[in-house]
Amino acid sequence: MPESKLMTMVEAVDRFVPDGSEIALGCGLETCIPFSAGHELMRQKKRRLALIGPISDMLFDQLVGAGCADRIRAAWVGNVITGSGYNFRRAVESGAIDVEDHTNLTITMGLRAGAAGVPFMPTLTALGSDLLSTNSQLKEMVCPFTGGPLVAVRAIRPDVAIISVQRAAASGGAHAWGNLGVSREACMASRQVIIVAEEIVPEDTICSDPNRILLPSFRVGAVVHEPWSAHPSPMPGFYNRDHQVFLDYQQASKTPPGFAEWFSRWVVGVASRTEYLDLLGNDRQRQLMITHSAPSVPVDYGY
C-alpha cells in the first residue's frame, strides 16, 4: 500500500505554502481554478506570495485584494467575462504589487522550460512588443542556427502548484480531463504539488488509465479531498460555470469597501469549503451540476 498523502486543505496550505512562496494556480485558465485553495490562502493570511499562471480567471484579483501577494507573473489578470480586475488595478497603480508581464505563450514556454529542466526556452512571440523592455525574464537572442531574432524566456520553477482535478488516489495519482491549460507543465516545473480532488478513488481506478494521470505521484506532496473546489469555475464531469458569481464579484470588487464586504462574507465568514457550500445553497449547486452525461468510450491496457 503506498503512503497516503491525504490531508485537509488547512493542513496542506499550512504545510506547503509558506509566506513568500511562488505559487502556480489556476492552470486551467478558465476551468478547474482552485478557488477553495485560494480562499484558504486568504484565511491563513499568507503574505508576499508570487502568483504564477497565464490567466487565473478572477482568483488572482481576489488574492491581491486580500493582501496575500506582492508579485504576479502572469499574462492576464482580470475577470474573464467582465474584464478588469479592480483589486489588481488598484494594487498595481498604488505600487503595492509588482507585475512580470507575460503573454500566454511566454509563460507557457517558461513553465515548459522549468518542466523540461532547462534554464530557458526560445519563442518567436513578443518581438517588437514593449514586454521585452518591462520583463527581465524575456531576453532577445540570436538563433544559433538561423541567425534570426528570438525571445528567450527564462525557466519558471514555482515552489508549489495547486491543481484542482476530478479524481485522485491517496498516493497522489490523479486524473485530470478537459482542457488542461498549463497544468501538466506547472506540475512538472514545481518543486511541490498539492492536488485538490472532487473525489478520492481507489488506486486501481487511477492505474486503470495511466495516460490520464497528471504527473508521477512521487512528485505530489498533498492530496486534499474537497468537492466543488473550483466553484464558480467549471469542473468537467462535475459542474458548470457559475456565471452569476463572476458578475456579482465584479460589482463587489469595484470599491475597497465592496471587496471587504465580499471578503468577509465568502472568505473569512466561512471556516471551510463545506461552510462555503452551505452559504451557496443546495439549489444553486443543483442548477450547476452537469445534466447531459457524456462518458468516454473505455480503452484496454491489458496484456
Add this chain to the structure above:
Amino acid sequence: MPESKLMTMVEAVDRFVPDGSEIALGCGLETCIPFSAGHELMRQKKRRLALIGPISDMLFDQLVGAGCADRIRAAWVGNVITGSGYNFRRAVESGAIDVEDHTNLTITMGLRAGAAGVPFMPTLTALGSDLLSTNSQLKEMVCPFTGGPLVAVRAIRPDVAIISVQRAAASGGAHAWGNLGVSREACMASRQVIIVAEEIVPEDTICSDPNRILLPSFRVGAVVHEPWSAHPSPMPGFYNRDHQVFLDYQQASKTPPGFAEWFSRWVVGVASRTEYLDLLGNDRQRQLMITHSAPSVPVDYGY
C-alpha cells in the same frame, strides 16, 4: 459529415511519401512500430528516405537493408532485444548511408522544437560527448540567463510521420494509448501525418474522449485501416510483442543473403498486410492477442 481520409496503405504511401522524404516512424520506440507501413515503403521501392526516430526497434534496419534510406537521424538503430542491426552496420561501414547521431533527449528536443514552431531547443545533455562534433544539428551555446553552456538542438520537421494507433475515425481523429514515446511531438512537427489504425470507429467514439486524441484531425492526411500493423511490436489493447520474430530476424539479417531471403519471404513475397498475416498464421496471432483485459474507468465530458 467531415471528409473521409480513408485509403489503402498502398495509396497512402504512394501519395504521401515521395522518394527523398524525411519520415518519422517508430515513434513509440518499442511499441506500435508501423512495420506494415515500413514493408509497403519497401515494396514500393522508395529511395533516398531520411529515417527519423529515437529508436524504431528493428524497422530502420529493415528499411536500410531494402535500400530505401540514405540517411538516418536517430539515437539508436538495432534490434532492441538482440542488439546490433546488421544491415545498418553494413550500410554505415560501406558509406551507403549517413547517420546524424542523436541521443533520445536531443532527438526529442529537436522534435519538440519542430512541434512548438521554434528553430531550436536547448538541452543540458551531450555536453562533453563526441556527438557535438559529429552532428551539425547540435551546437554548443551559452545560456542568455545563466551564462552556462548548453546544447542547442536544431528543430526537426519531418515531411511525414507514420503512426500506428489503436483506433481512428475516417476524418483523422485518432486515439492512441500506452507509452507514447515521441508520437505527439512527431505528429505536431510533421508536415503530413499518416494514421494507421487497428480499428476504424465512428467519429463519436473519438470525440467521446478528446483528451486521448493524438492530434487535430486537420493535420492528418490519410487514415489507413490495417489490423496488426505493428506486428511484431506490441499494440496496447490488441496484441503482445512477438519476440520470436525479432530473434529470427537477427539470425536472418546477419548476412546479405540471409536478409534477402527474409525480404523475399516477408516483404515482397506478400502483396499486403493481409497476405502477411496469412503467412504468419492464425495460431500465432491467437497466441499474441491480449488475454488479460484491463479496461479504463470512463470519465465524463458532459455539461
Add this chain to the structure above:
Amino acid sequence: MTAYTAAELMVTAAARKIRNGEIVFVGMRLPLLGFLLAKCTHAPRAVGVYELGIVRDNPSPRPILTMGDLPNLYQAAWLADTGDAMALLQQGAVDISFIGGAQIDRYGNLNTTVIRSSNGIRTRLPGSGGACDLACLAGRHMIIMAHEKRRFVARVDYVTSPGFGRGSGWRQQRGLPRGGPAGVITTLGCFSFDPQTREMVLDSVHPDVDLETIQAHTGWPVAVSDRLETTPAPTDEELAILRRFDPDGYWTGPRRTENA
C-alpha cells in the same frame, strides 16, 4: 429588416472575415460569437483553436458565455494543453485571429497593459493574455474595439500587441515571422491597412455614421479609401444565429458590459 445592435454589426463583420476551411484562433468575448456565426453560415469547415487548449470543428451543443464553459469541451476535436494550441500558432498553422484593445494607433499597434494619462496617472489593464501572441504569430489578425478618441491615439502608451510598428518593413526588421493586422472593426466603421504605408485606411462606415464622426473620434487624420462603402448590415439569418448563441444578449445586447 430586423433592428440590430452595434455589437451585432461588429460580430457579423468579423465573421465575414473568416474564410471556409480556415484555422481560426478564437479569442475571448465577441470573437467567440464571430467564429460560431461563420461556422453556421459561409465557413462550415472552419476550425476553432482556443487558448485553453481546445480545438473544435463543430459548434457547441448549447450557447456558451466563455470558451471554458463545458459545452465547449463536449465532443471537442482535441483537448490538450495551452502549449499545444500556442504551438499551432507559433508554427504558422493559424490563418486568422481576433483581438481587442484599449488603445490603438494608426499602424494597428495595440495596448492592453497600461494607460498613462497627461496628469501622470497610470491605469493598469489586464495585460496581454494571448493577444500579443496572436498579433505576432497568426497569419493575419483582425482587431475589434470601441471607437473612442481616448482609444484611437497617435501613439499607444505601451505596445502589448504589435501591429505594423512604425510602418512599412517594421515587422520584418523586428524578426516577426509573418502576419500583421488585416483590419479593424470598430463601433463606427471598418478599416484595412495600406499595403505600402501600413497605415489604417477607412473602408466602410457603419449605417447612420458619417465620416466626420469617425474623424472626431480618431486621434490622427483618418485616411479614407477611394471606394468608401457602408458596412453591410447583418442579415436576418445572421441575426437569428447570433441570438441563438447569445440568447440573453450578454455580448451583443444593450446590456453588454463595457470594459477596457
Add this chain to the structure above:
Amino acid sequence: MTAYTAAELMVTAAARKIRNGEIVFVGMRLPLLGFLLAKCTHAPRAVGVYELGIVRDNPSPRPILTMGDLPNLYQAAWLADTGDAMALLQQGAVDISFIGGAQIDRYGNLNTTVIRSSNGIRTRLPGSGGACDLACLAGRHMIIMAHEKRRFVARVDYVTSPGFGRGSGWRQQRGLPRGGPAGVITTLGCFSFDPQTREMVLDSVHPDVDLETIQAHTGWPVAVSDRLETTPAPTDEELAILRRFDPDGYWTGPRRTENA
C-alpha cells in the same frame, strides 16, 4: 548455495546499488532485471522511469523481456511521452541509472557508436539511445559490461556517454550539471571511481576470478582498492526472484545473446 551465472551475479550487484525510495531510470536489458530485483528485496519504494515514457512503482504482473512489453504498461504509475521521462532526468529528479557500453576507458567514458580498429576498419554500433543522456544527467550512473581487453581500452574511439572525461574537474568544465559514473560492474569484478583522480578503482573481484585475470583483460594498469573484496554471491532468495522474472534465462542464462 545455488549455482548462478555471471549475468545473475552482475544483476544482483547492480540491484544492490539501488537505495530504497530512489528514482531509477531503467535502461534496456540487464538493468530491467536489476530494478525488479531491487523492488522485490531491499528497495520496495523505488520508482522506475523508462525511456519509452513509462513510470512504474509496482512490478509488472508477469515477466517481461523488454520494457515495451504490455505487462510493463499495465497499471503503470504514469504513461506519458519519452520527453516527460527525459524531463525528469534533465531536471535532476533521477537518482540512479544503469548503462552498458562496447568500450570504456579508465575515466568511465563509454563508446557505443563506432569502433576504429588499428587496420582502419570501422565497426558501427547502434549509438547512444538514452545512454548519453543518463551519463550526463542522472544523479549517478552505474555501468554494466562484459570485461574484455578490446572493450577496456586506454582511450575510447568515440565518447558516446561521458564519464569523468580526462579526470578531476572535467565534468564541471564541460558544464555537465551533476552526476558521473558511480561504478562499473563487469563479468570479472566491480569498480568504483576515485573521488580525487576520478580513475576507476577495483573494489571487488567476482568469486573464482583473480587480479591477474582482471589486469590481463584491462588496457591500462588497474588501480586496486586497499580493501579489495570478493563480490558477494547472489543469495538464494535473489536467484529465486531473478528466475521468476527471467524464467527462460533470456537475459541471465547461458543462452544470453551477447552483443556490442
